[in-house]
Amino acid sequence: MSKSEIGLLGLGTMGAALALNIADKGFDIAVFNRTTQVTRDFAKDAGDLAQRITPTENLKDFVAAIATPRTIILMVPAGDPVDQQIAALRPLLDDDDLIIDAGNANFHDTNRRAAEADGKPFLGIGVSGGEDGARHGPSIMGGGPRAAWDRVAHILTAIAAQHDGTACATWMGQDGAGHFVKAVHNGIEYADMQMIAEVYGVMRDGMGLDYTQISDVFEAWNNGPLASYLIEISHKVAGANDSLTGAPLLSVIRDAAGQKGTGRWTAIEAQHLAAPVPAIEAAVAARNISARTALRAQGQDIFGAAPVSLNGALDIDQLEQALIAGKILCYAQGFDMIARASDDFSWALPLPDIARVWRAGCIIRSVMLDDMATALAENPDENLMFSKRFAGDLRENHMALRQVVAQAALHGLPMPALSSGLAYFDAMRTARGTADMIQGQRDYFGRHGFMRLDRDGTDFHGPWAD
Known part of the structure; x- marks a missing residue:
């Protein structure tokens, strides 16, 4: 019996979808789940793809079912479960067998696991796109030794989303670089979702406006500069x-937003890096506030x-313009944070490639990312808000953002992310603050x-020092 080219451990929602995607792209795959019945049900429901899937019911059989040198993807919850599975697998593996953690790991944990691997191949990859993306093509951000990435890249690029014939999967850098980029992706996602929720609140x-009217607005916006996955699904959710x-x-639906912690990790790490990401921080805080319903x-x-009725003070076009400006500012903050981390951790993170990887498959995919990739390729050291294209967009739209934030404040409509984005814009355009x-x-x-201002040096004091 021939052996599988790759193995996947963990058949939860994302793991099962990713395993089917791998099989669907023509690769034989061995699968294992700690709960045996889950494995059996998965194999039974795989349909025509079952011929490419080898279900196993213990770790020893799972490892034996994979061709050497083995490649094993872990799709288990972040934290201790990953360490437990690595510890259980290592005694069964050869030194050149590759373990890939494809869950939502904190990149510091990935750095530690890479060090603990002691030269044995280990990758940490960020996978974005939810269940549908995992099944039909996610965005994939790889981190670890380049040789290990190259060894499995033919599978990862095959299962990734495609944009204009280019796979939305690439190597980001050493150790936890892939999981770091995924965390920033999720931070931008938090901010983008919060901004959309804020303009939804203005409309409602x-x-x-009723829900059908709000849905129609989002549908119209998805045919313009705001075209993106999140605007598309906002139209569907509202309708x-x-x-x-x-x-x-x-x-x-109760207005209490859940979170898995990745946005919070981004906000915390931004503080360590001294990278200003106020829109992301505001979005994390807004989710925390939403949970405090009592x-x-x-x-x-x-x-x-609050006296929320605007009495005609704003129109739909101003909301669209405000959201365009806010979206640019939150992406600019995210890419600035990635650039800071690239310097601090000596990763040489490929900013244009990151924008390209996010063009399809992931949650924050947007038509803006093509132009962002171009701007970052032309000048990777420049903040996106200063690039020719996006500086022009901000000149055109920041007054609408200002009006929306001001009217929201006057009428008691909470707008933490958009107002934080505006404050960032004003701070970044003020030479002397x-x-x-x-x-x-x-x-x-x-x-x-x-x-x-008039002398060199850093150790001057006021008259009180005397």
Whole structure:
């Protein structure tokens, strides 16, 4: 009996979809899941693809079913489960067998696992696109030894999403580089989703549009500069009806957003890198606030509901323009963070390739990413908001963003991500800001010293130091 070219461990939603994708692209695959019945059900439901799938019911048989040198993809929850599976597999593997962690790992864990592999092949790859992407073509961000990536690249590029004939899968750099890029992807995703939710709130609460009208707005926007997966599905979500009651689906969903932690990791790591990502941080905070439903109800009881009706102060075109500006700013923050990490960790992260990998398959895929890839290729050291194309877009749209944020504030419509994006824009266009006051304060209470405009040096003090 011939052996499988690759193995996959973990047949949850993403793992099962990815295994079917691999089989569908013509590769024989061995599969294993800790719960045996899950493996049996998966093989039974695989249909015509079952002939390429070898189901196994213990780790020893699983390893034996894979051709050497072996390649094994782990699709298990991040954290201890990954370490446990690696520890269980290692005694059964040869030194040249490759383990790939394709889950949502924290890149620091991936760095550690790469070091613990002690020269044995190990990759950490970010996979984005949800269940549908895993099944039909995700965006794949690889990290680890280049030789290990090259060894399995023919499979990963085959199963990845395709954009104009180019696979949305590439090697990002050593160790945890792939998982880092995936985390920033998810941070941008948080900010993009939050901004869309904020303009949805303006339409629903400030303009009094019904769900069908809101759905139609998103559908129209998806045929213009905002065309993207998230706008596309916002149209579908806003237009959906609840199967239990027949009411608009959004009207029966609690406004408490879940999260798996990747956006929070991005915000935390941004602080370590001194990379300003205020829109992402605001989006993470907004999800945390959304979960505190009882406190929000208490706040409304104490202070009263906000006077949300805009009375014609904004129109749909201004909302579209504001969202265009906000989207550019949150992507600019994300790519700036990636550039900082590239320097700090000596990864040489390929920014144009990252934009290209995100053009299809992933959650933040957008028509803007083509132009972002071009801008980053022309000047990878330049903040995206300063590139010729996007600087022009911001000049054209920032006044609408300003109006939307201002009217939202006046009418009590919370807008944390868009307002943070606007504050970032204004800070980044101000040559002389107000940090001189902060430096004066720091010197006053801590004698930290400051730099001067008229002299060289860093250790000047105010008169209080005497």
